[in-house]
Amino acid sequence: MSSALAVASTLLLPIAVGLLLPLPPAGAARGSLTRGADIAVEDHATDFLVSPDGTFACGFYNVSPTVFTVSVWFARAAGRTVVWTAAPGRPVHSRGARLALDRRGGALVLTDYDGAVVWNSTAQAASASRARLHDTGNLVLEDGHGRALWQSFDSPTDTLLPVQRFTAARHLVSRGGRGRLLAAGYYSLGFSDYAMLSLFYDNHNFSSIYWPNPYNNYVANKRKIYNFTREAALDALGQFFSSDAAGFVAADLGAGVRRRLTLDSDGDLRLYSLDAATGAWTVAWMAFGNPCIIHGVCGANAVCLYAPAPACVCAPGHERADAGDWTRGCRPVFRRDCSRPTKLAALPHTDFWGYDLNDGEIVPFHACAQRCLATCACVAFQHKQNMECYLKSVLFNGRTFPGLPGTVYIKVPADFDMPEFHVRQWREHGGGLAIDEDIPRCDVANGGEEVLLNFSTHNGPRDVGKAVWPYLYGFLSALLVIEAVVIGFGCWLFSSRGLFRPSRVWAIEEGYKLITNNFQRYTYSEIKRATGNFTDMIGSGGSGVVYKGILEDDRVVAVKVLKNVSQSEQEFQSELSVIGRIYHMNLVRMWGCCSEGKRRILVSEHIENGSLAKMLFDREPSDAVLGWNQRFQIALGVAKGLAYLHSECLEWIIHCDMKPENILLDKDLEPKITDFGLAKLLNRDGSDANLSRIRGTRGYMAPEWVSSLPITEKVDVYSYGVVLLELVKGVRISDWVIHGVRFSDMDTRMVVKAIHDEMETSDHERWVKELIDSRLNGEFNPVQAKAMLKIAVSCLEEDRSKRPNMSSVLQALMSVEDEAR
Incomplete structure (x- = not known):
């Protein structure tokens, strides 16, 4: 029952919004888009592609009267459920936009009112003959023999359809929540660095994995790791398979049902089944029955209660940051000052997941409290019944429910006045959860345990003392009102009395771009x-x-x-x-x-410790030297970042200027790659005319930069090889001295040849020790050092086809990560 209520809010929203949008008339569509043909946004209601069986349609989808996207949707579902969008964060205007199959380049091209290219299919195939929408929902660019040259299934947005392969190079990204319907959401589905299918939360301030259960290891989660096949798919029967064993089945398992797996804006991954008779969707599987487990539901400094829909309340001493959006969390109403006396506010049966300052030592309560009070960075601590102590640097992912072990104690100024506000939770005999704030109809005597939580009243009781259903109805009503206002404003905007005349379409560019901005x-x-x-x-x-x-x-x-x-x-x-x-x-x-x-x-x-170049090359003799383990972890982290850019992003991305200056180190010396000023999206066929004008940094540039060869991700592999050598030696490669010979930056190949000859002819221990930074005083891991040097040599092959890809480099480094010295 509780799960059904939680799902209801998810189902009502797209249906309510969709009813405002006109459905295209049946039958007024075409089966394919041929070379040189186009679809105009002005004809969106009558001109679009349909699949042969009529299940799917593709064309201009009206988000509002003036904002359109090119999308694929279920034509027979209530509300026109969108399953794919070209450039979801960059819509086009309602006048002058075109989707065309280019006569010369053979690619699908979406242009805006001013002729600017917003999106293209990246297929540079002169043999492209037509674009066709298949019965599977796959938009395919085909040649004259029906062979696929490009397909939308290779770049999913927030939905996976049956028989659509999901690989390491692909992600599902949720849509934004209220007020951000066109922006990318904070949630994504993809394979982690350990090849485990995971749900990620990232709001640009906080990031974490929240599925599978981050409390458990991969064995407890019944997952496999290091299977770098990294593939998953949903079949026609409703069974989901993954290379890491993350499988599940639909509740209505069987053939003949139209389904979709969607990462919704609330962060829950749901498998939906379509009722062909009514056009309504039902949930056949969901990752979370309790939405409070999803990270970021209530934002920072807030606690989520499930009752049986999520309700948010601010932690003691905090107030809502945004009255209309709980994801923005709460802010303190007091000034944090470590020099002032503090006291503790207790939240029983509560947890804030992650952001711990320690590893959960077993200490008595008073010792745990003293550690937090004495540590300025500690804003709260959790103490469990088995005396586990967790000091918290951030209050995020807060949740509470009966039976949750441990109590969270929040530091507030000693002179801060906090009136008590009691929130009662209990467990019914039937197993369901309920919540009440001093409402007479609920009686603790009906059974179960009562838990009193003290929350600040600075929010006002109106925020936390009402039933859940008024919030739901109010939210839906607000959405309808907002939609009506947008429609009304759009009509006025282009009326004869509006700010802009129809002949001045260009003038409203900023207006409609601003409402879709992701930044x-x-x-x-x-x-x-x-x-x-x-x-x-x-x-x-x-x-x-x-x-x-x-x-x-x-x-x-x-x-x-x-x-x-x-x-x-x-x-x-x-x-x-x-x-x-x-x-x-x-x-x-x-x-x-x-x-x-x-x-x-x-x-x-801002990254605290500056660049790797500064830490590695520009240190005074008295400064601390990067230790071996720190260098290895930097090499590993950079490899992870580049592997992500090359094979795990929604598009392939090459950096083009990989060097120590563009590797920043945070307070924990975790590396972060920066400066994408030279980065370009890599076309799927490996060509990009714009890259011919880009140049990297001397000493880190691959040989193909000065040749006529097209630039691929292998230029980053080459630059990474130079960075690896510099991490090992501790000096610029241009300053290397081997056997008394000094090399210039034009002779990287000579350095590589010298290392290769040493590897082939000399005793391993001797030649490895000779190449290690002397400032380490012999403190290094020879197994890891040898592996790093061999990887560097392979990355610096002049023939780029012989260089490994970054995924292979990452696997090689991870294979020696746990090597004992």
Whole structure:
């Protein structure tokens, strides 16, 4: 019963919104799009592709009267359920947009009202004959013999359809929640670094894996790791198979049912079945019956209660950051000051998952409390009945329910007045959960355990003391009102009295682009304020200057001001086009941008320890030297980041300027790859004309940069090989001395040849020791060192076909990660 109620809110939303959108008339469509033909956005209601059996349709989908996407949807489902979208974060306008099968290049091309290319199918096949929508929901570009040259199944958005293969190179990314329907959501499904199918949460401040259960190891989760096949699929019967054993079956297992596996905006992965008679969807399987387990449901400093739909409350001493969006969490109403006396506010049967400052030692309560009180970075601690102590640096992923072991104690100022607000939870005899805040109709005497949680009343009881259903109805009503306002505004906008006339379509470009932006837009004055008028420069390079800044929410950021407007505009657009697809701990996160006049500015997270180049090459003799284990973990982390860029992103991405200056180290010396100013999306056939104008950094450039060969991801592999050698030796490769001979940066091949000859002819121990940084004083792991040198030599092959890919490099490094010295 509780699961059904939780699902109801998910089902009502797309149906309610969909009813506002007109359904295309049946039969007024075409079976294929031939070479040179196009579909105009103005004809979206009558001109679209349909699958032979009529189940799927593809064409312009009206998000609002002025905003359209090119999508594939279930034509027979209520609300036109979308299963795939081309460039989901970049819609087009309602006038002048076209989807065409290019007569010359043989690719599907989506252009906006001004002729700008928004998306193309990346297939550069002169033999492309037509685009056709198959009965499986797959949009396919075919040659004259029906062979597939490109297909939408290779680049899923938030939905997986039966018989659609899911591989390491693919991700499902949820859509944004309220107010962010076109933006990418915070949730994604993909294979982790350990080849385990996982659900990821990343809101650009916090990131974590929340499925399978992060509390358990892979054995307890019944998963397999290190199976680098990394494939999954949903079959026609409703069975889901994965290479890591993450399988499940539909409740209505059997043939003849239309299904879809969708990562919804609330972070739950659900398998839906279509009722052919009514067009309604039912849930046949879901990853989470209790939504409170999903990370980020209530945001920071908030606790999720399941009753039987999720309800959020702020932690003691906190208030809501955004009255309309719980995912933004709560903010403290007091000032954190470690010099002031503090007291503890208890939250029984509560947990905030992750962000621990320790490993959960077994200590008495008073010792645990003393450690937290004495540690400024500790904002709270959890103490369990078996005396496990967890110090928390962040209050995130909070949840509470009867039987959850342990109590969380939050640090608040000793003079802070917190009126008590009692939230009662209990377990019914029938096993269901309920919640009540002093409501007479609920009686603890009916059975079970009562738990009292003290929450701050700074939110006001109206936020946490009401039943769940009014919230649901209110939320749906608000959505309908917002949709009506958007429609009304759109009609006024293009009326004779509106701001813009139909003949001035170009003038509203900023208006409709702004509502689809995935990034925080900052004004130039905000950037000046954050950087103190650009006073604290922390780096510079060929594409711009980087300053340190502090935003109004106290986040420390890196602000990159791009140089040379004509060039920077291209770099700016390039970075923004790929950044929304980046989800990895070894890549710097982009938080926002500024684009005013000729100014192009990027705002990203600030990494505390600066670049690897600074830590490795620019240290004073008295400074601490990077230890061997730190160097190996840096090599491993960079390999993970590059492997993600090359094979696990929604698109293939090459960095093109991999060097120690573009590897930043955080406070734990975890590496993060930065500076995507030179990065371009790699076409599936390995060609990209734009890459001919890009150049890397001397000493790290692969030989093909100076030849006529097309640039592939193997240029990054080459640069990574140079970085590996420098990590081992501790000096620039141009400064290497082997057997008394000094090499210049033009002779990297001579360094490689010398190392290769040593590997072939000399005693392993001797030649490895000779190549290790002397500052380590012999403290290194010879097995790992030998592996790193061999990998580096293979990466530096002049013939790029002989170089390994980054996934193979990663596997080789991981195979020696646990080697004892």
